[in-house]
Amino acid sequence: xxxxxxxxxxxxxxxxxxxxxxxxxxxxxxxxxxxxxxxxxxxxxxxxxxxxxxxxxxxxxxxxxxxxxxxxxxxxxxxxxxxxxxxxxxxxxxxxxxxxxxxxxxxxxxxxxxxxxxxxxxxxxxxxxxxxxxxxxxxxxxxxxxxxxxxxxxxxxxxxxxxxxxxxxxxxxxxxxxxxxxxxxxxxxxxxxxxxxxxxxxxxxxxxxxxxxxxxxxxxxxxxxxxxxxxxxxxxxxxxxxxxxxxxxxxxxxxxxxxxxxxxxxxxxxxxxxxxxxxxxxxxxxxxxxxxxxxxxxxxxxxxxxxxxxxxxxxxxxxxxxxxxxxxxx
Amino acid sequence: xxxxxxxxxxxxxxxxxxxxxxxxxxxxxxxxxxxxxxxxxxxxxxxxxxxxxxxxxxxxxxxxxxxxxxxxxxxxxxxxxxxxxxxxxxxxxxxxxxxxxxxxxxxxxxxxxxxxxxxxxxxxxxxxxxxxxxxxxxxxxxxxxxxxxxxxxxxxxxxxxxxxxxxxxxxxxxxxxxxxxxxxxxxxxxxxxxxxxxxxxxxxxxxxxxxxxxxxxxxxxxxxxxxxxxxxxxxxxxxxxxxxxxxxxxxxxxxxxxxxxxxxxxxxxxxxxxxxxxxxxxxxxxxxxxxxxxxxxxxxxxxxxxxxxxxxxxxxxxxxxxxxxxxxxxxxxxxxxxxxxxxxxxxxxxxxxxxxxxxxxxxxxxxxxxxxxxxxxxxxxxxxxxxxxxxxxxxxxxxxxxxxxxxxxxxxxxxxxxxxxxxxxxxxxxxxxxxxxxxxxxxxxxxxxxxxxxxxxxxxxxxxxxxxxxxxxxxxxxxxxxxxxxxxxxxxxxxxxxxxxxxxxxxxxxxxxxxxxxxxxxxxxxxxxxxxxxxxxxxxxxxxxxxxxxxxxxxxxxxxxxx
Numbered sequence: 061x062x063x064x065x066x067x068x069x070x071x072x073x074x075x076x077x078x079x080x081x082x083x084x085x086x087x088x089x090x091x092x093x094x095x096x097x098x099x100x101x102x103x104x105x106x107x108x109x110x111x112x113x114x115x116x117x118x119x120x121x122x123x124x125x126x127x128x129x130x131x132x133x134x135x136x137x138x139x140x141x142x143x144x145x146x147x148x149x150x151x152x153x154x155x156x157x158x159x160x161x162x163x164x165x166x167x168x169x170x171x172x173x174x175x176x177x178x179x180x181x182x183x184x185x186x187x188x189x190x191x192x193x194x195x196x197x198x199x200x201x202x203x204x205x206x207x208x209x210x211x212x213x214x215x216x217x218x219x220x221x222x223x224x225x226x227x228x229x230x231x232x233x234x235x236x237x238x239x240x241x242x243x244x245x246x247x248x249x250x251x252x253x254x255x256x257x258x259x260x261x262x263x264x265x266x267x268x269x270x271x272x273x274x275x276x277x278x279x280x281x282x283x284x285x286x287x288x289x290x291x292x293x294x295x296x297x298x299x300x301x302x303x304x305x306x307x308x309x310x311x312x313x314x315x316x317x318x319x320x321x322x323x324x325x326x327x328x329x330x331x332x333x334x335x336x337x338x339x340x341x342x343x344x345x346x347x348x349x350x351x352x353x354x355x356x357x358x359x360x361x362x363x364x365x366x367x368x369x370x371x372x373x374x375x376x377x378x379x380x381x382x383x384x385x386x387x388x389x390x
Numbered sequence: 391x392x393x394x395x396x397x398x399x400x401x402x403x404x405x406x407x408x409x410x411x412x413x414x415x416x417x418x419x420x421x422x423x424x425x426x427x428x429x430x431x432x433x434x435x436x437x438x439x440x441x442x443x444x445x446x447x448x449x450x451x452x453x454x455x456x457x458x459x460x461x462x463x464x465x466x467x468x469x470x471x472x473x474x475x476x477x478x479x480x481x482x483x484x485x486x487x488x489x490x491x492x493x494x495x496x497x498x499x500x501x502x503x504x505x506x507x508x509x510x511x512x513x514x515x516x517x518x519x520x521x522x523x524x525x526x527x528x529x530x531x532x533x534x535x536x537x538x539x540x541x542x543x544x545x546x547x548x549x550x551x552x553x554x555x556x557x558x559x560x561x562x563x564x565x566x567x568x569x570x571x572x573x574x575x576x577x578x579x580x581x582x583x584x585x586x587x588x589x590x591x592x593x594x595x596x597x598x599x600x601x602x603x604x605x606x607x608x609x610x611x612x613x614x615x616x617x618x619x620x621x622x623x624x625x626x627x628x629x630x631x632x633x634x635x636x637x638x639x640x641x642x643x644x645x646x647x648x649x650x651x652x653x654x655x656x657x658x659x660x661x662x663x664x665x666x667x668x669x670x671x672x673x674x675x676x677x678x679x680x681x682x683x684x685x686x687x688x689x690x691x692x693x694x695x696x697x698x699x700x701x702x703x704x705x706x707x708x709x710x711x712x713x714x715x716x717x718x719x720x721x722x723x724x725x726x727x728x729x730x731x732x733x734x735x736x737x738x739x740x741x742x743x744x745x746x747x748x749x750x751x752x753x754x755x756x757x758x759x760x761x762x763x764x765x766x767x768x769x770x771x772x773x774x775x776x777x778x779x780x781x782x783x784x785x786x787x788x789x790x791x792x793x794x795x796x797x798x799x800x801x802x803x804x805x806x807x808x809x810x811x812x813x814x815x816x817x818x819x820x821x822x823x824x825x826x827x828x829x830x831x832x833x834x835x836x837x838x839x840x841x842x843x844x845x846x847x848x849x850x851x852x853x854x855x856x857x858x859x860x861x862x863x864x865x866x867x868x869x870x871x872x873x874x875x876x877x878x879x880x881x882x883x884x885x886x887x888x889x890x891x892x893x894x895x896x897x898x899x900x901x902x903x904x905x906x907x908x909x910x911x912x913x914x915x916x917x918x919x920x921x922x923x924x925x926x927x928x929x930x931x932x933x934x935x936x937x938x939x940x941x942x943x944x945x946x947x948x949x950x951x952x953x
Contacts, residue, residue, distance in 0.1 A: 110846070112846050131849070132846070132849040132850055135850075143841050145841045145843035145846070148866065149866055150862075158861070159848075159851030191948060208850075
């Protein structure tokens with residue numbers, strides 16, 4: 061039995077369906093990302109797991125207990141929002157103590173100990189008496205995380221926790237959040253629209269689109285075997301082309317450019333070259349007018365003597381080809 | 391037993407019952423004070439003296455009596471003329487303060503707000519000192535014929551000017567500098583820029599200001615009471631019907647007529663609000679006001695003249711209040727501040743203070759929690775929508791209508807709330823209702839600025855709602871709360887219209903006492919009481935400004951200390 065079971069959840073807002081018969085299981089201790097484009101229903105699903113929103117039908121089972129209509133206050137989780145929602149009139153320490161003071165079983169000293177402990181964990185011990193506005197974005201984010209884990213929740217919910225930060229801080233915090241999550245062994249569900257974030261951080265990914273779950277799996281399995289053209293296109297890049305009555309898909313880095321005299325699978329006309337430093341991206345058009353692109357080492361591109369209008373010969377290894385029925389349009 | 395209690399607990403939390411009960415309680419209380427009295431008002435209008443259904447007979451009787459129905463045309467006449475004057479002057483004044491490099495803007499702004507701090511009846515008393523039969527200016531040889539139409543119009547302009555000014559000031563303060571820069575680069579003349587950029591930007595405010603001023607003038611009681619003479623208007627008619635002839639049914643008829651422009655104004659406001667929402671662009675740059683000596687000098691003269699009018703009015707009150715017997719014995723005296731007990735005495739001033747503090751305390755608490763419930767609860771969307779609808783309705787209710795409908799509703803033997811009739815409670819209640827809409831907008835605005843996830847985070851930490859409200863929401867909304875407090879206090883100090891029907895002989899308030907002093911010919915005491923009200927309101931306003939400054943300063947200092 062999984063730690064958290066999402067069973068056939070459906071949620072409608074007025075006439076719009078935000079979630080349509082969504083199911084997924086989350087195991088104890090893992091970090092699962094709910095990944096999808098904006099408006100796919102991922103945040104709604106998180107809010108339903110939190111108890112901040114009620115589903116029209118379906119069940120949420122946590123640790124074997126039906127929690128579908130349990131209010132948020134009784135579910136024992138920690139949450140970090142995109143805006144962090146730090147109380148601006150309280151210092152970092154007060155923000156964390158505010159929740160701890162609710163626990164009647166703790167003595168004052170225990171509360172302070174606990175707060176100090178989580179602040180050490182997120183490396184904020186030097187900033188305990190600052191107000192949120194005096195902190196950098198990354199520090200605010202870590203304060204929100206510390207506040208969320210201070211009450212030793214049984215699971216942690218992260219709603220786009222990194223999207224308000226700039227690229228460098230984001231990359232560093234990915235690692236930090238993952239490390240803290242691992243060391244606490246806390247079950248974590250994170251919502252994101254950033255595929256790189258999902259790939260690098262999660263044990264498993266739930267890919268969503270248009271209110272339904274498209275695929276659930278480890279980052280590797282989703283990347284290698286995307287179940288639908290949407291997943292294929294949303295995670296990483298993918299070339300699509302028609303071949304027989306089917307749609308063929310192959311990752312740009314799996315296509316191997318070869319010399320004219322060698323055996324090849326695809327011939328295409330080069331449309332444009334884009335020098336990107338170590339790699340050169342080649343845009344090409346197939347005879348059926350499907351457009352594809354390939355990333356190859358720049359030196360290799362030179363060696364092949366590629367230029368606009370030239371012919372490009374490619375090997376598409378069968379083990380990397382994915383076939384979709386023609387009906388599943390991208 | 392314990393088992394049952396557990397289940398009940400569980401059930402109540404699962405369906406957010408506490409929140410639902412509080413929301414329902416607030417809606418019911420507010421709905422009851424808002425709607426039930428209005429129903430009694432309308433039912434009275436359709437009954438005869440003996441309580442039998444009379445259909446439209448009362449209205450027929452009213453319109454067939456030219457002595458009565460002439461008031462409608464009189465009221466429209468004075469409202470229309472005073473509104474045109476007020477809107478034009480207020481627009482120019484606000485334009486001068488926002489779109490020129492005039493010196494002394496802050497001073498001009500506060501002077502323009504003086505009339506808000508005194509009852510309308512005192513505007514009229516001031517005018518009597520200046521233009522009355524023995525008025526300072528009349529004695530200098532210029533008799534404008536104050537009593538009647540002229541006096542009411544001047545008084546209504548004074549009354550409505552600050553309201554229109556504040557609306558224009560807010561609207562004109564924001565301008566997208568890019569538009570003006572582009573227009574200038576294209577060689578478009580300043581006059582054309584005004585008509586093509588400035589005016590279209592504020593056209594809805596102009597429409598709104600027009601209706602607000604019209605409605606205020608239409609239902610004002612204080613000025614026509616003192617200056618009306620034989621010139622009858624609806625507000626004084628109601629008073630005569632109810633307080634003079636005890637003809638409740640005819641009073642109800644006039645009251646319902648008084649509602650017409652207010653309802654139209656309300657609908658216009660709704661339409662305007664929905665169209666006016668997307669004016670401010672995040673990318674807008676600040677408008678840089680060009681140097682122009684000619685423009686600034688012209689506006690300076692204009693603003694000085696308007697300000698002098700208000701200052702002279704206040705000076706006239708000082709003169710009246712501090713002299714023995716104007717114009718015959720001009721010796722300095724404090725004796726006018728020893729008010730006659732027959733007209734209310736100094737006690738009426740203390741009663742006013744009591745009532746205003748109670749209105750401010752309970753009104754602020756009620757409005758803030760009401761707005762909080764409408765804004766920060768996630769569930770019960772339909773109920774919250776009703777709550778928001780209720781909140782804007784008081785805007786369409788003139789004070790006089792609230793006053794008489796409260797009499798009809800509460801002064802009824804069968805009403806279990808009958809006991810509040812004639813007490814301070816009914817006065818406070820009518821004030822809270824009368825001035826509800828503006829504080830509600832202030833509170834909602836402040837709450838909307840707070841992160842919607844504060845409540846969610848607190849809930850995830852199992853912190854009860856009331857604790858989040860007290861520890862987070864209230865401290866962060868403190869400036870808005872103070873603003874609401876001040877608004878309620880100042881308005882309760884100056885109001886006449888609603889309370890004129892509701893005060894009792896043993897709880898007279900200052901603004902009513904003024905009207906009695908004026909009736910009894912003690913005009914210098916009336917002026918003195920007016921000054922006391924002005925003084926206390928200015929003090930409250932200053933305290934408010936200081937408090938806001940302190941809050942801002944403390945927040946800043948808190949941050950500096952820890953950096």
